[in-house]
Amino acid sequence: MTWQEFEIYCLNYLNKVFGDYFSSRGGSDSTHSDIEYSGDRINFAIECKLPHAQSGQFVLIPDEDYKVFDFSKNNKTSRSLDGTEDIIAYMNDHFDEFSSPGTKGIELQIDSSVYERWIKAMYRQKNVKYIMTSINRNICDENIIIFPLEQIGDYFEISCKYRVKKSGSRSINKKKYKDACKILKQRGIKFTEVNGYQICMENKLMNSIYIGEEGKYKFNLNTCEPDFTYIIRILSNTFNANIIFSLKIKDGVTQDSNVLETFRNLILTD
Incomplete structure (x- = not known):
């Protein structure tokens, strides 16, 4: 699931x-x-x-000149959140260990x-x-x-863990919504356009579709209510090193x- x-x-x-x-x-x-x-x-x-x-999660950018990690201005969370400064201080103390984490990441x-x-x-x-x-x-x-x-x-x-990952999705505009709908129609996929940049289908569709027009966008179809309704969002092409919290x-x-x-x-x- x-x-x-x-x-x-x-x-x-x-x-x-x-x-x-x-x-x-x-x-x-x-x-x-x-x-x-x-x-x-x-x-x-x-x-x-x-x-x-x-x-x-939040993005920390390594500064090779000063051997410190900078809190990205594009983070959706605030640096003032409890625990953030403790993590940054730890990362700075172990800069060389974490400066190139790769996609596998470092605990x-x-x-x-x-x-x-x-x-x-x-x-x-x-x-x-x-x-x-x-x-x-x-x-x-x-x-x-x-x-x-x-x-x-x-x-x-x-x-x-600190690891490199692709950024998440962002909201779609009217033009990109029409682009995505056009590609779906060209592929013979039947759907109904719904308000809020959503589509509704009779059958379950794959999680994402690749759009090759105007900059090669990849659109993600996220499920929402009611069943077989999807909201279309654009997946980012940006790769950053993130502090990522996990639960088990x-x-x-x-x-x-x-x-x-x-x-x-x-x-x-x-």
């Missing part, structure tokens, strides 16, 4: 179990979290994470509490209060667990019944 499919699964699960109070928010936009609850008195976000998943050897602080601070800025995940890769209702953001370290092993579900974690009851009461008493 892809992360996009897992987000949809979590949204359907919440509305089925707790009532039709939740809506999709994030998708490919990393500045927003995945699912939003908006009630009469409160609103908060829920982040969906597969048992093994990435959980945030940072800092206490994982630093990574946990950064992840919590990043998600707090998105108004995230809860995390949803599965106890293993067998995604089913019985394996879904919900817990507060502040307990993320109790459920996940958190690691951090801990063995033996289960759904805490008290946490679940607190979550239920939060929704039903709003």
